[in-house]
Amino acid sequence: MKTIQNIGIAIFLVGLSIFASLPCIGSFNLDQSTFDEMISSQGIKSEIFIEDLKSKLVDKEITGLQALAPLVKDSKEKANAVHSKNKEWDKKIYKNSPELATLIRKKSGYGFIPENKGLMWFLTFGLGIIGALMFIIPQVVTLGKKGIKNDHIYHQSSTNKGWIAWLVFIFLVSFYLILYFKPEYAVNWTYLVDPVSESLSGNPAGHWFVYGFMYCVVMTVMAIRMYIKYRHNMYQMVRTTSVLFFQIVFAFLIPEIMVRLQAGDDWSYKKGYDFKNAFPLDYDFFFNWNLKELIAGGGLGMFILVWGIVLTLVIVPVMVYFFGKRWYCSWVCGCGGLAETLGDPYRQHSSKSLFSWKVERWLIHGVLVFAVVMTGFTLYGFFAETGTVLGIKVQSIMATYSFLIGAIFAGVIGTGFYPIFGNRVWCRFGCPLAAYLGFVQRFKSRFRITTNGGQCISCGNCSTYCEQGIDVRAYAQKGENIVRSSCVGCGVCSAVCPRGVLKLENGPEAGRINPTEVLLGNDVDLMEFVNKK
Amino acid sequence: MEHIVIIGNGIAGVTAARHIRKNSDKRISIVSAETDYFFSRTALMYVYMGHMKFEHTQPYENWFWKKNRIDLVKGYVNTVDHQNKKLILSEGNDINYDKLIIATGSKPNKFGWPGQDLPGVQGLYSKQDLDQLEANAPDNKTCKRAVIVGGGLIGIEMAEMLRSRKIPVTFLVRETSFWNGVLPAGESEMINEHILEHHIDLRLGVNLDEILADQNGKARAVTIKETGEEIACDVVGLTAGVSPNIAFLKESGIELGRGVKVNRHLETNIKDIYAIGDCAEQHESIDQRRPIEAVWYTGRMMGETVAQTICGNKIEYKPGHWFNSAKFLDLEYQTYGWVFSERGMKENEQHFHWRDDKEKICITIAFDKETKQFLGINTFGIRMRHEIFDRWLTEKRDVNHVMEYLKDANFDPEFYKKYEDKIVSTFNSEFGTTISPKKKSWKRIFSNA
Numbered sequence: 001m002k003t004i005q006n007i008g009i010a011i012f013l014v015g016l017s018i019f020a021s022l023p024c025i026g027s028f029n030l031d032q033s034t035f036d037e038m039i040s041s042q043g044i045k046s047e048i049f050i051e052d053l054k055s056k057l058v059d060k061e062i063t064g065l066q067a068l069a070p071l072v073k074d075s076k077e078k079a080n081a082v083h084s085k086n087k088e089w090d091k092k093i094y095k096n097s098p099e100l101a102t103l104i105r106k107k108s109g110y111g112f113i114p115e116n117k118g119l120m121w122f123l124t125f126g127l128g129i130i131g132a133l134m135f136i137i138p139q140v141v142t143l144g145k146k147g148i149k150n151d152h153i154y155h156q157s158s159t160n161k162g163w164i165a166w167l168v169f170i171f172l173v174s175f176y177l178i179l180y181f182k183p184e185y186a187v188n189w190t191y192l193v194d195p196v197s198e199s200l201s202g203n204p205a206g207h208w209f210v211y212g213f214m215y216c217v218v219m220t221v222m223a224i225r226m227y228i229k230y231r232h233n234m235y236q237m238v239r240t241t242s243v244l245f246f247q248i249v250f251a252f253l254i255p256e257i258m259v260r261l262q263a264g265d266d267w268s269y270k271k272g273y274d275f276k277n278a279f280p281l282d283y284d285f286f287f288n289w290n291l292k293e294l295i296a297g298g299g300l301g302m303f304i305l306v307w308g309i310v311l312t313l314v315i316v317p318v319m320v321y322f323f324g325k326r327w328y329c330s331w332v333c334g335c336g337g338l339a340e341t342l343g344d345p346y347r348q349h350s351s352k353s354l355f356s357w358k359v360e361r362w363l364i365h366g367v368l369v370f371a372v373v374m375t376g377f378t379l380y381g382f383f384a385e386t387g388t389v390l391g392i393k394v395q396s397i398m399a400t401y402s403f404l405i406g407a408i409f410a411g412v413i414g415t416g417f418y419p420i421f422g423n424r425v426w427c428r429f430g431c432p433l434a435a436y437l438g439f440v441q442r443f444k445s446r447f448r449i450t451t452n453g454g455q456c457i458s459c460g461n462c463s464t465y466c467e468q469g470i471d472v473r474a475y476a477q478k479g480e481n482i483v484r485s486s487c488v489g490c491g492v493c494s495a496v497c498p499r500g501v502l503k504l505e506n507g508p509e510a511g512r513i514n515p516t517e518v519l520l521g522n523d524v525d526l527m528e529f530v531n532k533k
Numbered sequence: 534m535e536h537i538v539i540i541g542n543g544i545a546g547v548t549a550a551r552h553i554r555k556n557s558d559k560r561i562s563i564v565s566a567e568t569d570y571f572f573s574r575t576a577l578m579y580v581y582m583g584h585m586k587f588e589h590t591q592p593y594e595n596w597f598w599k600k601n602r603i604d605l606v607k608g609y610v611n612t613v614d615h616q617n618k619k620l621i622l623s624e625g626n627d628i629n630y631d632k633l634i635i636a637t638g639s640k641p642n643k644f645g646w647p648g649q650d651l652p653g654v655q656g657l658y659s660k661q662d663l664d665q666l667e668a669n670a671p672d673n674k675t676c677k678r679a680v681i682v683g684g685g686l687i688g689i690e691m692a693e694m695l696r697s698r699k700i701p702v703t704f705l706v707r708e709t710s711f712w713n714g715v716l717p718a719g720e721s722e723m724i725n726e727h728i729l730e731h732h733i734d735l736r737l738g739v740n741l742d743e744i745l746a747d748q749n750g751k752a753r754a755v756t757i758k759e760t761g762e763e764i765a766c767d768v769v770g771l772t773a774g775v776s777p778n779i780a781f782l783k784e785s786g787i788e789l790g791r792g793v794k795v796n797r798h799l800e801t802n803i804k805d806i807y808a809i810g811d812c813a814e815q816h817e818s819i820d821q822r823r824p825i826e827a828v829w830y831t832g833r834m835m836g837e838t839v840a841q842t843i844c845g846n847k848i849e850y851k852p853g854h855w856f857n858s859a860k861f862l863d864l865e866y867q868t869y870g871w872v873f874s875e876r877g878m879k880e881n882e883q884h885f886h887w888r889d890d891k892e893k894i895c896i897t898i899a900f901d902k903e904t905k906q907f908l909g910i911n912t913f914g915i916r917m918r919h920e921i922f923d924r925w926l927t928e929k930r931d932v933n934h935v936m937e938y939l940k941d942a943n944f945d946p947e948f949y950k951k952y953e954d955k956i957v958s959t960f961n962s963e964f965g966t967t968i969s970p971k972k973k974s975w976k977r978i979f980s981n982a
Contacts, residue, residue: 145730147863151697152583232863234948353594452944453919455858455867457829458544459576464589473592494946496584498860500867500916503944507975517555520919522834523851526841 001138008134015127020171022113022124023178023185028062030108038107042100046091049079057104068101068184098183102207105187114191121192129221136225146232148496150465158419159345165419173416180407183207200256201272215338216248222341229344235491235504239330243337250276251334269297273304276332279312280371281433283406287398288382316433317440323506324447325437326489335426338415339467340490343423347492350422350469357469360429360486367405368435374401405430424467428486438485446506448513449482449493451475454521455501462493462502476501479519483512536560537843538620538630540610544829545810546636547571548836549843550603556844561602562628564620566609568660570595575829577663578690582697613785615803632843635782635793635801635808636836639775639827648744653752654769657691666694669768673700676767680755682741683773684711686859691770692733693862703734703764705741705757717874717897719886720911724861727893731862744769775827777812790814792825797849799839807843809835819852821871828857854926855909856919864893869922870909872899882908885932885963887956894952900932907935915952916944921978933968936960940973
């Protein structure tokens with residue numbers, strides 16, 4: 001078994017290395033006709049830009065790490081300076097240069113990688129999946145009898161912030177940086193999944209498709225790990241299946257298929273939509289351009305507009321009332337889904353200190369306020385048909401949020417920091433939707449984690465494995481139910497408890513919050529005397 | 534300001550300190566030689582197995598003590614001088630007290646086995662024991678086999694710990710079946726099977742004869758009394774129960790039995806000296822409890838109680854209905870009320886035992902032969918709701934009632950397979966009853982909340 005696992009690791013590392021080397025290799029050569037085609041498809045009218053870029057790129061060999069975006073940016077600035085001076089507004093170029101650079105690369109790649117997409121897929125994704133499964137599946141045997149198997153989590157480099165964890169950290173952070181800020185280097189990755197993308201939406205893959213596809217693959221492989229690790233625990237099995245289903249079907253397949261169905265017909269809404277992604281996590285839902293597209297998007301566009309509003313204002317809070325915020329955060333949400341699968345080996349790293357809790361409350365509620373204020377600005381701007389509200393450019397607020405919160409916080413820090421700060425950094429400190437759900441859960445909900453009388457022995461397994469950094473034991477050892485806005489209801493505290501003390505349940509609101517000092521089992525008079533104070 | 538000094542920073546002493554602080558402004562000091570800060574002894578095993586780091590076993594952050602004005606003194610108390618109301622520490626310094634709480638806990642039992650003090654022989658109780666095990670048995674190269682002597686809760690924990698590092702374990706149990714002095718036969722048998730499933734070499738009905746030393750004076754083997762067999766090993770775990778850690782009080786004038794003798798107010802024979810937790814011994818046992826109860830929650834309850842007395846609300850220690858829990862490898866165990874083993878069974882006690890035919894899940898319910906009054910329940914692999922059983926015991930419900938409403942008491946996580954229907958139908962066929970189990974009702978469950 002150990003041998004199979006070691007071979008698995010080796011195969012996985014080969015796949016990973018090939019994948020990681022792709023941004024650095026490959027050849028690109030832009031010919032005249034492709035260039036012209038691209039210029040016309042992008043609606044670029046500036047001769048200065050076209051000439052300048054043509055002289056730099058057409059029929060020139062570009063390889064691997066050579067950066068295109070700065071060249072594009074340079075041409076763009078040159079052209080725009082002239083056009084601004086001449087007040088030729090229609091010629092000005094508004095496309096962003098990393099995106100143009102990405103497009104150029106995508107169109108001009110040649111050689112082994114784009115010509116052997118299937119083989120390259122196998123050498124990266126394929127080997128990664130096979131290797132990972134060879135490591136994971138033998139755990140059915142190596143973990144022994146079913147039950148909680150957390151042996152050696154704090155002895156292993158990968159799960160105890162050792163050098164492996166730091167390597168994973170560097171890999172994840174670099175991956176997100178490329179995805180968000182240097183997409184031109186992701187072009188080789190897009191070739192690997194072109195066939196998948198074409199079969200779904202009919203279009204070649206972009207770097208976000210790579211991300212979506214990879215997300216589903218990683219979640220599926222790590223869900224298999226969850227199924228093995230928690231095979232004694234039906235709550236974990238059902239919950240894992242649920243997050244996996246919503247990721248693959250709602251976040252990945254439906255949006256892609258929507259694009260395919262709408263291509264070419266007279267439906268005017270041409271985009272995909274993730275029907276479970278609720279505002280304010282879906283922070284650009286009320287952005288000017290999105291509202292315009294939805295309103296112009298015919299019946300489907302209007303349906304999505306109404307659905308999005310009803311989801312946030314009615315469905316989300318009502319469901320939280322009945323089931324707690326877990327129905328979203330650990331049963332449906334994509335961010336939660338990744339955290340609960342890929343992130344599960346790192347859940348113990350969330351800090352339980354009081355200090356972290358203070359930071360958490362400032363940060364997450366700060367982001368919520370930011371999101372709401374920004375949306376206020378965009379909506380006002382939309383209805384008043386202005387780009388400037390209270391002397392501030394709405395566009396710049398949106399750009400700031402997208403950069404700081406959408407990219408850096410949710411992506412780079414949220415996932416990249418898994419091996420160091422735990423798997424719910426974003427959900428705990430940043431997600432504005434989680435903050436909103438948290439208010440409902442804390443003040444008007446039937447959900448609680450019930451503490452079983454006086455059975456707690458303060459061992460601390462619950463607190464250690466709480467991914468949201470809740471000091472569960474602090475409540476349990478006082479016989480007190482856990483009612484906290486941040487709890488995502490993953491159920492792991494209950495799973496790891498050796499004494500059967502914790503149970504997630506939806507019960508009557510009365511008595512849900514039950515501060516106690518003296519626990520069940522002691523003198524009844526004393527309990528009444530102390531607890532009523 | 535009155536100075537309350539507590540010897541021992543375990544659950545009993547720390548609970549007392551917390552509650553005294555809540556109710557008063559008295560000066561509080563806790564003296565301990567074991568660790569700087571309170572930690573949960575029950576979690577030591579998880580540190581060795583790598584589920585946690587030692588710091589995770591500490592329920593309070595380090596700033597907690599200063600903020601709550603609880604002085605922590607690291608030191609070992611040599612002598613209690615009650616005439617002058619002072620403690621003399623091993624470093625020679627004194628601490629004066631106005632009221633003293635002794636909460637020194639237990640130490641592992643040793644029964645005079647030859648070789649019991651050799652290097653490589655140890656118990657598992659304190660932080661020092663954990664450190665020692667880490668040194669004695671870091672892996673299965675250094676420790677090629679371990680022998681554990683004594684089939685109780687700590688013994689099986691120690692076996693689980695060593696197995697997590699793939700160290701072969703031989704487990705010597707005096708009883709003919711694991712823990713059958715406490716558990717009824719069916720349950721004890723199920724654990725026997727489970728121990729074997731974990732590849733632990735379980736030897737039932739055997740006693741340790743002696744521990745042999747190698748040329749360096751380190752333990753190298755044990756011999757078994759019954760068979761004379763010699764088992765080579767590098768570590769010997771002595772887990773034959775614990776007894777109160779009170780040797781330092783011998784000359785103090787405080788009345789001692791096996792533990793520090795206390796009355797129902799947890800007072801010793803000497804004014805202003807109290808004893809709580811594992812080290813306290815009741816003059817007469819309460820209910821069917823033992824005079825010395827080395828259980829986590831009783832330590833906590835005595836701490837809660839003595840704090841009231843010290844803060845002027847003098848009350849008796851009155852534990853409610855017996856309950857407890859444990860985990861045997863992967864099997865969770867809970868008990869509410871009294872279920873005795875065949876050996877300790879009361880005359881009027883009758884058992885209903887049910888075991889699932891596939892999973893390692895079983896329950897035993899004890900009830901009165903004549904009146905059918907429910908006496909207690911043991912469950913393995915099914916979690917039960919403490920509050921419900923506490924209520925049924927107080928209300929003196931009969932066993933039929935328990936069967937009928939058993940679903941209210943289930944505390945397993947959501948989506949778990951439920952066994953109540955099977956259990957009740959087995960009960961019906963054994964006792965000729967026609968009980969149909971009622972659906973779980975939130976209203977009933979929370980009716981007292």
